[in-house]
Amino acid sequence: MVLRLTRVGGKTQKALYSEIALDLSWSENELPQVQRTKHVHALHPYLGKFIPQLVDVFLERYFSPGDLVYDPFVGSGTTLVEANAFGASAIGCDISAFNCLLTRVKTTSYSPAQLELILRGALELARKTEEVVEIAGVSKWLRSWYAPQTLRELLSYECVTGATLENPAWDVARVILSRSARSARLTTHFDLDFPRKPIRKSYWCHKHRRTCSPVREASKFLRRYTTDTVRRIRAFAEISTAASVKVIHDDARFVDLEAEVQGIITSPPYPGLIDYHEQHRYAYELLGLQDLRDLEIGAANAGTSRRAIEGYVAGIAAVFNNSRRFMASGAPVVIIVNDSRDLYPSILEEAGLILEDRLKRHVNRRTGRRAGEFFEDVLVCRTR
Numbered sequence: 001m002v003l004r005l006t007r008v009g010g011k012t013q014k015a016l017y018s019e020i021a022l023d024l025s026w027s028e029n030e031l032p033q034v035q036r037t038k039h040v041h042a043l044h045p046y047l048g049k050f051i052p053q054l055v056d057v058f059l060e061r062y063f064s065p066g067d068l069v070y071d072p073f074v075g076s077g078t079t080l081v082e083a084n085a086f087g088a089s090a091i092g093c094d095i096s097a098f099n100c101l102l103t104r105v106k107t108t109s110y111s112p113a114q115l116e117l118i119l120r121g122a123l124e125l126a127r128k129t130e131e132v133v134e135i136a137g138v139s140k141w142l143r144s145w146y147a148p149q150t151l152r153e154l155l156s157y158e159c160v161t162g163a164t165l166e167n168p169a170w171d172v173a174r175v176i177l178s179r180s181a182r183s184a185r186l187t188t189h190f191d192l193d194f195p196r197k198p199i200r201k202s203y204w205c206h207k208h209r210r211t212c213s214p215v216r217e218a219s220k221f222l223r224r225y226t227t228d229t230v231r232r233i234r235a236f237a238e239i240s241t242a243a244s245v246k247v248i249h250d251d252a253r254f255v256d257l258e259a260e261v262q263g264i265i266t267s268p269p270y271p272g273l274i275d276y277h278e279q280h281r282y283a284y285e286l287l288g289l290q291d292l293r294d295l296e297i298g299a300a301n302a303g304t305s306r307r308a309i310e311g312y313v314a315g316i317a318a319v320f321n322n323s324r325r326f327m328a329s330g331a332p333v334v335i336i337v338n339d340s341r342d343l344y345p346s347i348l349e350e351a352g353l354i355l356e357d358r359l360k361r362h363v364n365r366r367t368g369r370r371a372g373e374f375f376e377d378v379l380v381c382r383t384r
Contacts, residue, residue: 019094024054024378026360031364039235040106044179045275046076047193050267050336050376054361055082058380062332063088065243065263066250070326071254072252072319075276077103079265080245087241088350093248095296098178098280105175107245108168112234118169119176127219130156142285145185145198147216151255154181154218158286176229178283180221185282186214209372251295253318263332264323268297270313270338273309275300313343314317320351327383333380353381 036051055078063069065087071079071080074092080103083090090107094100120157133152135143142151154177161173170382187195205212210336248255269276275282278291278300293299297315304310320333325335333353337344357380 002177019360020375021359021361021378024057026364027277028364032361039232039239040081041076043080043106043229043232044076044102045182045192046261047101047276048267048270049076049078052078052380053337054378055079055265056086058332058334059083059086062263062334064251065241068259070257070261070264070323071266072255072264072323073266073268074103074247075099075267076207077106077247077266080107080247081236083265084243084245085239087243089244091246091248091259091261093250093252093255095249095251095292096280097249097292098283099276100247100281101199101287101289102175104247105168105171106236106242107247108171110168110172110233110237111242112230112237113155115169115172116163116226116230116232119173119230122157122165122173123222125164125225126153126157126160126222126339129160130219133159139285141281145187145282146181146218147186147214149216150184150218153222154184154286155219155223165310168273171252172229173231174287176222176225176284177286178280179225179229180218180281181282181286182280183221184215184218188214202300216304249290251292253297253315253322255322257326257364258295259326261323261331263327263334264320265334265336267336268316268319271298271309271341271343272300272302272304273298309343313347316343317350320347322351324352324383331343331383333379333381333383335381336376338375344377348379348381350382356382356384 021230031053036053038052041052044183059082068091069079069083069089071092074080074094076099080090080092084107092103120176130152132158132285135148138151138155146154146384157177161177167171182192185195186198187202188199188203189205199215200332202211202213204303215330275293283289297319298312302311335344359378359380361376361378363374363376
């Protein structure tokens with residue numbers, strides 16, 4: 001294993017290596033992006049997701065096929081997808097309606113051939129009806145971020161799929177729509193993660209190294225992502241198991257699971273870093289999803305004031321306290337988080353969790369553009 005680490009905080013590479021769990025830190029050659037985003041893990045871009053290979057390690061260490069694994073911060077569904085492939089049943093909870101939609105689509109069992117036929121039929125029907133779609137009544141936000149033709153194509157697809165498709169195919173179509181809407185915004189090609197304002201004129205593109213123009217259509221993305229989505233669902237179908245998966249849209253501080261779980265693998269949000277509701281604003285606007293961002297623990301709009309940090313600590317502790325009601329004493333709780341503020345000792349104490357091991361791993365690449373080295377803490381705990 002060869003990790004390329006720059007000098008960090010005055011420490012030499014040798015000193016950094018001595019602190020890192022090398023068996024949890026993969027180089028780019030060992031774990032290329034195509035493996036980190038294998039099959040359904042790349043159905044939709046998602047900031048801050050942790051890699052499936054990390055979940056695999058802890059499933060093997062602490063769980064057995066047939067167990068029930070819980071993730072109270074389900075995010076994009078990494079734990080639930082890998083638990084199913086492992087042969088363990090899984091339950092996930094999240095306050096974000098979009099996160100729950102995405103996870104549900106990733107973990108539902110489909111007939112890929114039938115799904116592809118349905119989705120391609122919806123594409124063709126949407127193409128035939130886009131010219132009659134009225135955009136005057138849509139929200140100001142949508143009219144600001146999309147060219148008129150783009151908006152007609154997105155709305156036509158939404159209307160057609162909502163009126164003609166039944167679950168689970170409709171949920172798949174909604175993820176395709178959301179992914180297409182993300183790509184079709186009036187923004188620069190190199191700033192899809194954090195667009196600041198709509199761009200309506202040509203610009204110098206740092207990604208393509210030439211002058212580019214904002215996107216003014218969505219149809220090409222709808223077609224491209226339909227093909228890619230079916231391909232990824234087909235790939236996961238080849239390794240998925242009959243193990244059950246349940247996704248709950250609720251507040252994990254209070255949710256009732258109605259089953260005993262054998263343990264937890266999760267990656268909680270960081271305080272004041274990412275507003276996951278705003279990150280997927282296009283999905284909430286187009287799909288009419290319920291927005292519960294005011295209940296989001298560590299929400300970016302709450303900031304990182306002392307009061308906000310105290311609220312974050314209390315919220316995370318409350319989630320694990322509630323989770324303990326559904327686990328036997330000694331059950332494993334694996335938490336992947338960048339605890340740069342050293343908040344988790346007090347969180348674990350308040351939550352009734354005993355820290356068994358604290359590991360540091362080097363994160364070779366993260367979702368989104370970031371500068372500098374990045375490390376994660378893996379907290380291996382047991383319930384009291």
